[in-house]
Amino acid sequence: MRSLISFRPALAALTLITLLISWTNAEYFGMEILAEIAVLALLAMSLDLLAGYTGLVSLGHAALFGCGAYSFAVFTAIWGWPASLSMAAATLLTGLVSLVVGAVVTRVQGIFFIMITLAIGEMGYELVFKTRALGGDDGLAGIPRLDLSAIGVDLNDPGIFALTLILLVAVVYLLLLRLLGSPYGAVLTGLHDNAGRMRALGLPVQLYQTSIFAFSGALAGFAGTLSAQHTMFIAPQLLHWTTSGEVLVIAILGGLGTLVGPIIGAALITLLRHELSDLTDYWGLWLGLFLILVVMGGKNGVVGWLEAGWRFVARRGAQSKSTARRSNDAAG
Amino acid sequence: MLTDSGFWFVQVLNSLQLSMLLFLLSVGLTVIFGLMNFVNLAHGSLYALGALFGYSIAQATGGMWLAYLLAPLCVMLVGAILYILIIDRMRKAGPMKQVLVTFGLIFVLLDIQRYLWGTDQLGVTSGIPFSGSFEIFGEIYPSYRLFIICVGLVVFAALFLLLEHTRLGAEVRAGVDDPETASCLGVNVERTFFVVFLIGSALAGLAGVVAMPAFSAEAGMGVSILVPTLVVVVVGGLGSLKGAFAGSLLIGTTLTFGQVIIPSFASMLMYALLVAVLLIRPSGLFPARG
16 A cells, blocks of 8 residues: 555656656647646646545536636736736636635535536536627637746747646645645545545534635636636637536546546547547547546546556565565475 | 517417427436436437437438337437446446546547538428418417427326336336335336336437427537536436426526526526525425435
């Protein structure tokens, strides 16, 4: 078990190194894909906190992501605020929205939780879609990127932007690892395993669920501000429930409740989408089949497979060591 | 226009017609939900398949009547294949995995539909029964929409009789109520699940083929109808015929009159209704299991 606990950070380090190596080899298009992977990884990690660790499967997470993106766009492109202030304000605003939404949705459980988050998310989608001031179905363009020229960093360079995002993923991963290792993180896992027992232990279950919903939402909003800066154009599709579904797919393909899984899933799905859409018009078919096979395979996504493989290798190693010792004993 | 009684009467008919389509779709879904605790997001894709099969059959035979009969059977066959390959194995997997597998199924079925039928809107122009229209309170109304309402009401009556007065109905009610006790008492719950899933699939296909002459068919139509259907199921309460009927009427009316009164925010009204119902009655209006 001990080897498994250190297995995941090692895997995360390996993933990060792979991303950095591909960064050094990437050209313009590769940089765009790497930035896309990093944004999706942040979003999927925020959903993993909720769905994987706390057991709250939300189909409205994309709406919070879109809330961050749209408020960033409004603050910068319409109101003319500086990008740094806008990022902080958009993240905070999304956190507040998530706090209110979380206080409402955590009153129902299971399939009803899935449905109520879907409904509230779709309300957000409809609101943006129908509001002309937010660009309606045309979307919003002209969104600037953060200006870091004071410290000699030009984020308008696709390579620098991609690298910044990859490093951000690493920082957020470490912070979340720290959070999940704390007593608060232990409560979240407890809520996932048995919310009833946690309530019997005298824990304010709904308060904890609301707090993680708000935190996870704020992180999704933060990812949204980065997504808006990446594409410099946003459309209401960002908030649609199928986007939430795709993020859930990313998290489960990588491995839910592993934190590194969502990063691997984001890389895998983004690459698959670009490779397959070059090869076939029907990439959704292959993606869907792949998803069905992974979920029906019973293991916890890619991380689950790798862990099973690692366990197998470790057991074989231990066995050969013990047989060697036994033959030594016999000889002695 | 807004004070014209004929206009409002037409809107009432429109809302009834939408409600009946939603009812045909949601009744299968709700019993699958209630009986098997299974979340089937691909139910909307079966609706699209019904419309597309119906289109092909109507093209081949030159009339709709055979399509009404055969398209639901074709969809039932697809449902049987899905059940054997996927649904049966995912029954005990918990809602999250079911959501994911059936979400994947949406993609697969959508691309299969796009491959077989293309991405254009497909409609039939000839051989449609009740293709005329009639005048009511000074408004012209197509007869076909009345036919849709009648199909919904007939199916409701048939399902009511099936559930209340046959052995299968009793087994379904017992299975929804308490599957373990039912199977201890000798009910073959597995077989009941299978039959219910087939009937649900066929009804989704029927909804598709009945809707097709009025709204035309296209590959993506299953995804857009899915969310209102899910809302009906949750608002009505899982597993109950009465709930599906009441939920359909409520959502159909909300959507139609919302469209007339505040055109931009009709579907927001529907979601707000769902949130309100879930907060006041967390298990829906008429849940089968108290």
